[in-house]
Amino acid sequence: MRFYTLSIVVFVILFATSCMNSNDSENAVITLNNGQKWEVNAEMTPYILDAEKMLNESDSNDYATLAKRLKEQNDGLIKSCTMNGESHDELHKWLHPHIQLVDALSKAKNQQEADEIIAQLKESFQIYNTYFQ
Secondary structure: OHHHHHHHHHHHHHHHHHOOOOOOOOOOOOOOEOOEOEOOOOOOHHHHHHHHHHHHHOOHHHHHHHHHHHHHHHHHHHHOOOOOHHHHHHHHHHHHHHHHHHHHHHOOOOHHHHHHHHHHHHHHHHHHHHHEO
16 A cells, blocks of 8 residues: 555656756757747647736736736646647746746735836747747
8 A cells, every 4th residue: 555655646746747847947948840839739828828818917016916826827737738749848948937937926025026027927928929839
C-alpha cells in the first residue's frame, strides 16, 4: 500500500511539473515554427484569451484582484496542458516569465510597481500573439 501511495505521489508531481518546467531560462528566445505561429491546443487557448481580456479590461487600481484572477487563469492553463514536443517547449519560453510576472503583480507593494508590472504583462501578451495562435 505504501508503494502504491508513493507511486501516485511521484506521478502527480511529475505530471504537475511537466507543464511548469522550463528547459531554458526566462531569457530564452522564442522562435517561430518555420516562419509560422505555433499552434496552442484548444483546451489551453481560452485561458490565455480570457487572461488577456481581463488584463486589458481591468481597473489597474485593483491590482491585487487582477493578480488573483490572472493566477487562476494560469492555474487552469497549466492543468489543461496536453501539448508536447517543440510547440510545448516554445510555449514554455513564454509561459515561465509570464507566470513570474503574475506572481510579481500579486506581491506589488504599491500602485506604481503594479503599473510597471501590468505594462510588462501587456508586453508578454504581445509576445504571445506574435509567436502563438
